[in-house]
Amino acid sequence: MSTVMKSIQHLTRALACATLGFLLQAPAHARDLVLGFSQLGSESQWRIANTKSIQESAKAAGVQLRFENAEGNPAAQVTAIRAFISQKVDVIALAPGVTTGWDDVLKEAREAGIPVIITDRGIDTHDDGLYATVLGSDFAEEGRRAARWLVRSGTAKAQVRIVELQGTSGSAPAIERKAGFEEVLRTDPRYKVVRSEVANFSKDKGREVMAAILQSEKQVDVVYAHNDDMALGAIEALEAAGRKPGKDVLLISVDATRGAFEAMVQNKLNVTVECNPLIGPQLMDLVKLVKAGKPVPKRVQSREGVFAMDKAASLIGSRKY
Numbered sequence: 484m485s486t487v488m489k490s491i492q493h494l495t496r497a498l499a500c501a502t503l504g505f506l507l508q509a510p511a512h513a514r515d516l517v518l519g520f521s522q523l524g525s526e527s528q529w530r531i532a533n534t535k536s537i538q539e540s541a542k543a544a545g546v547q548l549r550f551e552n553a554e555g556n557p558a559a560q561v562t563a564i565r566a567f568i569s570q571k572v573d574v575i576a577l578a579p580g581v582t583t584g585w586d587d588v589l590k591e592a593r594e595a596g597i598p599v600i601i602t603d604r605g606i607d608t609h610d611d612g613l614y615a616t617v618l619g620s621d622f623a624e625e626g627r628r629a630a631r632w633l634v635r636s637g638t639a640k641a642q643v644r645i646v647e648l649q650g651t652s653g654s655a656p657a658i659e660r661k662a663g664f665e666e667v668l669r670t671d672p673r674y675k676v677v678r679s680e681v682a683n684f685s686k687d688k689g690r691e692v693m694a695a696i697l698q699s700e701k702q703v704d705v706v707y708a709h710n711d712d713m714a715l716g717a718i719e720a721l722e723a724a725g726r727k728p729g730k731d732v733l734l735i736s737v738d739a740t741r742g743a744f745e746a747m748v749q750n751k752l753n754v755t756v757e758c759n760p761l762i763g764p765q766l767m768d769l770v771k772l773v774k775a776g777k778p779v780p781k782r783v784q785s786r787e788g789v790f791a792m793d794k795a796a797s798l799i800g801s802r803k804y
């Protein structure tokens with residue numbers, strides 16, 4: 484073999500070894516970040532939009548999503564979190580159905596070195612080291628906004644008789660929307676909540692509970708529902724009882740879903756306080772920061788408004804949920 488051929492052979496071998504060495508040294512392919520998400524249920528249009536936002540955002544962000552829906556059973560959420568821990572996911576996100584009962588399983592996640600993000604609803608705990616951040620709305624402020632709208636609506640009645648339809652017992656939005664509403668109305672004795680019943684954030688339950696209340700409460704001036712689904716159910720019950728929702732009975736609700744805008748366009752709902760479900764993009768940003776060990780604020784709040792009947796027709800086309 485000529486000297487030139489030997490040199491080319493030697494160079495080729497050297498190049499092959501160098502390439503192999505580089506490949507062996509190259510970091511393992513940075514696999515997709517794995518997020519275990521425990522969703523609380525499918526009880527409302529808000530929740531459907533929230534799930535869609537999280538699933539679509541995970542795909543757009545290149546995050547591998549393991550999604551478990553507890554369908555209203557907090558014990559199933561604890562089971563899902565334990566499964567995520569055994570699967571060694573990178574981050575756990577939790578939309579807690581109720582505020583209590585999370586310390587033990589979140590301690591297990593911390594011991595496993597898996598950071599947790601609380602989304603949507605908050606939890607009651609003395610150990611805020613159990614989670615990296617809470618991403619969601621200020622429910623008490625939503626309740627205050629609902630009451631401020633009522634006070635500003637300027638009813639001249641000597642007494643304003645209010646029926647309240649509460650969300651899920653023990654859930655942060657139900658507890659805090661009730662407290663915020665009462666806080667503002669406490670300043671004026673004319674406003675009286677004559678009945679306050681749980682209707683679990685669902686339209687069917689809202690209709691059923693409102694119909695039962697109307698059997699005994701002949702004078703109802705206002706219905707305050709902790710979400711649009713229950714308000715839409717109450718509207719059906721009021722109409723079945725021959726009342727005019729939006730006219731002789733004011734309807735106030737929370738979420739600002741498309742269904743609420745449609746009811747406002749039909750002059751059956753007077754106002755809806757926005758509670759934004761489209762928190763998927765913010766959640767994915769937080770997941771990546773937390774996984775990278777970067778500092779995140781303990782509380783990240785959604786930006787929201789208040790939408791009254793008179794603006795509904797001009798805004799409904801721009802609504803995203």
Ligand code: GZL
Pocket residue numbers: 526527528529530603604619620656684709710711712737738758
């Ligand atoms: C609020 C969310 C509530 C919505 C309801 O962030 O948890 O739960 O207001 C939903 O519509 O069911």
